[in-house]
Amino acid sequence: MRILFVYPNLNTQMGFNQGLAMISAFLKRAGHETRLVNLNENLPPVPTREQILAEIREWQPAVLAASTLSQQYAEARELVAWLRTRYAELGETPPVFVVGGVHPSMVPEQVMADGVWDHVAVGECEDAMVDLVQRIEAGDDAEISSCANFLSWKNNQRPAHSANRTQDAWRRNPVRPFPNISIMPMADYELFDTQRILDSKNGWAGLITSRGCPYRCTYCLNHEVIDTYRSDLDAPVRKLNFFRFRHPEEVLEEMRFLLNRYERVNTFIMDDDLFTQNVEHAVAFCDAYEKSGIGVPFVVNAHVKQLDERVANALKSAGCTILKMGIESGSPRVRKEVLQRPMSDTDIFETVRLAEAAGLHSSGFVMVGLPGETHAERWETIDLLARLEIGRFRSSMFYPFPGTGAFKLSVDGGYIDPEKVERLTDFTESSCLDFGAKENLFIDKLAVCMPWFVNARLAIARGVDPKTLPAVARYTPLMDQVLVMNEAEWKAFKPKVRAIDKRAAAAAAAAGEVHYAIKYNAFMGVRDDYYLAEERAAAASKIDTDAIAKEWTTAAAPPK
Ligand code: B12
Ligand code: SF4
Numbered sequence: 001m002r003i004l005f006v007y008p009n010l011n012t013q014m015g016f017n018q019g020l021a022m023i024s025a026f027l028k029r030a031g032h033e034t035r036l037v038n039l040n041e042n043l044p045p046v047p048t049r050e051q052i053l054a055e056i057r058e059w060q061p062a063v064l065a066a067s068t069l070s071q072q073y074a075e076a077r078e079l080v081a082w083l084r085t086r087y088a089e090l091g092e093t094p095p096v097f098v099v100g101g102v103h104p105s106m107v108p109e110q111v112m113a114d115g116v117w118d119h120v121a122v123g124e125c126e127d128a129m130v131d132l133v134q135r136i137e138a139g140d141d142a143e144i145s146s147c148a149n150f151l152s153w154k155n156n157q158r159p160a161h162s163a164n165r166t167q168d169a170w171r172r173n174p175v176r177p178f179p180n181i182s183i184m185p186m187a188d189y190e191l192f193d194t195q196r197i198l199d200s201k202n203g204w205a206g207l208i209t210s211r212g213c214p215y216r217c218t219y220c221l222n223h224e225v226i227d228t229y230r231s232d233l234d235a236p237v238r239k240l241n242f243f244r245f246r247h248p249e250e251v252l253e254e255m256r257f258l259l260n261r262y263e264r265v266n267t268f269i270m271d272d273d274l275f276t277q278n279v280e281h282a283v284a285f286c287d288a289y290e291k292s293g294i295g296v297p298f299v300v301n302a303h304v305k306q307l308d309e310r311v312a313n314a315l316k317s318a319g320c321t322i323l324k325m326g327i328e329s330g331s332p333r334v335r336k337e338v339l340q341r342p343m344s345d346t347d348i349f350e351t352v353r354l355a356e357a358a359g360l361h362s363s364g365f366v367m368v369g370l371p372g373e374t375h376a377e378r379w380e381t382i383d384l385l386a387r388l389e390i391g392r393f394r395s396s397m398f399y400p401f402p403g404t405g406a407f408k409l410s411v412d413g414g415y416i417d418p419e420k421v422e423r424l425t426d427f428t429e430s431s432c433l434d435f436g437a438k439e440n441l442f443i444d445k446l447a448v449c450m451p452w453f454v455n456a457r458l459a460i461a462r463g464v465d466p467k468t469l470p471a472v473a474r475y476t477p478l479m480d481q482v483l484v485m486n487e488a489e490w491k492a493f494k495p496k497v498r499a500i501d502k503r504a505a506a507a508a509a510a511a512g513e514v515h516y517a518i519k520y521n522a523f524m525g526v527r528d529d530y531y532l533a534e535e536r537a538a539a540a541s542k543i544d545t546d547a548i549a550k551e552w553t554t555a556a557a558p559p560k
Helices: 018-029 049-059 070-090 102-106 108-113 126-138 194-200 222-233 248-261 279-292 309-318 332-338 345-357 375-388 405-412 418-423 437-462 471-484 487-510 528-541 545-554
Strands: 002-008 033-039 063-067 096-100 119-121 150-153 170-172 204-207 267-270 298-302 320-328 361-368 392-397 516-518 524-527
Touching: 002 018, 002 049, 002 070, 018 033, 018 063, 018 126, 033 049, 049 070, 063 070, 063 126, 070 096, 070 102, 096 102, 096 126, 102 108, 102 119, 102 222, 108 119, 108 150, 108 170, 119 126, 204 248, 248 279, 279 309, 309 320, 309 345, 320 345, 320 375, 345 361, 345 375, 361 375, 361 437, 375 437, 392 437, 437 471, 437 487, 437 516, 437 524, 471 487, 487 516, 487 528, 516 528, 524 528
Parallel strands: 002 033, 002 063, 063 096, 096 119, 204 267, 267 298, 298 320, 320 361, 361 392
Antiparallel strands: 119 150, 150 170, 392 524, 516 524
16 A cells, blocks of 8 residues: 655754654555655755645555644644545545654544544554554454554544544544564665755764653653553553663664765764663663774763763763753752652762763753743753853753643643744744743743853852853853843844854853853854864864755755
8 A cells, every 4th residue: 555654844853753764664564655745944845735635646645644743733734634625625535644643642632633634643653553554455444443553433434524523433542562673674764855854964863772761751752651551551661661672783784774875974863762771771782883883973862860880981982972961950849840850960960970071072951931930940050051061051942742741730830821832833942831021031031042141150150260260251241231131122132142152152262261152053052162172073074064055955856
């Protein structure tokens, strides 16, 4: 059978979708054909709805399958609603519409109630999608509507009238056990325009060596995922085999494939939730990678409560450059009570020190605008970053994803701005929570100027003489200027922040001052020693990134 995937990834960070690539690999292995419509403005030309319809009518897939995170869901729903209308006008039968991914897994009933989908997927669906497609091919309605991992209309009959598309009309089939990732085929990179995606991400290639995570942070999908599996399979967490690992040799094979098949791969980014959690897995992978001689630098995710010295050293000698970790808030209360991430300041300091001592560049994520966070607790985040001497930090606006505990906290606390929550597609740029005009303005300033605040607080937070840290004198006036701005003044000033930062950072670098500069994207503060070394390395390697960009804009391929 033919399956056309749709990835509605508009107006957001570009990403290779591992989930779709894995499902595609499974479907192909079972003898099916797959194609993808990848909607992203960085991959022009973006096909119009009419062009998508034309492609479906020409290629005749039996199934159209969309994959969506929360911010991508509305686009997928609107596309499918539109396709249904057009098919009705044409008097033709549309393909079967299926949706899966993080958002449907988190709020499947809500997605099913939208009434446009035939099947809504929950959880990890490599086996499930092959099973569903085989049932569709066999054509038995009762079998189709009872496929594990899907919400499906009873007896495969989607009610003709929207008023009847209620919970009584569908079945919620339980999930099946998590797939065994140690015996999986390689992700189907050919489904995507992988070379173009790699080039637009400066040669960074994402890979996964493990799935799952033992923690239950309120803002993340994992607690809801594990609760669903626990309740559907009626089994304790330890028997669910949620935290799984790939054999290092299989990961190496995938890396070699990427390096042979594509050009300009210069960094592997391990997208595992927590690469460092299982010491044996992490060390085994690092040893195998070092021996393999592949030698491409890589970056990993860690948890501040779990970085063993052995792992830190193995990472360094294998070629890991950046170790990323969630810090999230400078307030221990917020971390514990709001985020369910009970880690002490000592945990954070020790892990950053350990990483840096091993020669790894440490990178921390923080969120601003958390529900229940006080003004003073926001300053605690600034001060923790100023004390930490971390290599870089990325600050994001907190966004409450539907289906998470943090979403509930935000609703219960009366913080959600209902108008904004629907409209937002880029979660780093603005918040959909309302803390009152004064605090909203402060949070917005913080999200954009965090490195200035941190630089200005370097001495106070560390309890040292400001003269020992001259960047304080350079950045304090900038911070003070921002702090007194009213909304209109800030709105006018905000677009100039990057340019001002560039000048301030150049002067600070010339004077040899320890400071953080806004680098790589608008929300990243990077310590001077690291970004200066990287700039020197880039200049030495003479990579002509402009030429690559030009190649893609002039030779824009049509959608597959
Ligand atoms: C790697 C990663 C990234 C990478 C690549 C993203 C990508 N598009 O692939 C990068 C760094 C680019 C990234 C960026 C962002 N990410 Co991210 N990311 C992840 C991470 C750590 C792993 C994703 C992954 O590859 N998983 C492994 C694959 C196999 O699983 P999967 O994709 O979920 O697919 C399975 C199922 O969902 C299902 N499925 C998926 N699609 C379909 C389709 C059908 C038809 C069916 C039947 C089933 C199905 O079956 C698949 C196979 O088992 C997840 C956390 C996580 N554990 O999932 C966060 C996560 C997906 N990211 C998240 C967020 C918020 C973002 C950003 C918005 C952050 C930001 N502020 O910029 C951006 C958005 C970028 C974008 N447009 O995708 C959130 C999404 C929350 C939500 N409710 O939407 C997550 C869940 C983390 C969290 N906070 O909980 N991310
Ligand atoms: S540690 Fe990271 S991946 Fe694990 S639950 Fe928390 S946020 Fe999610």
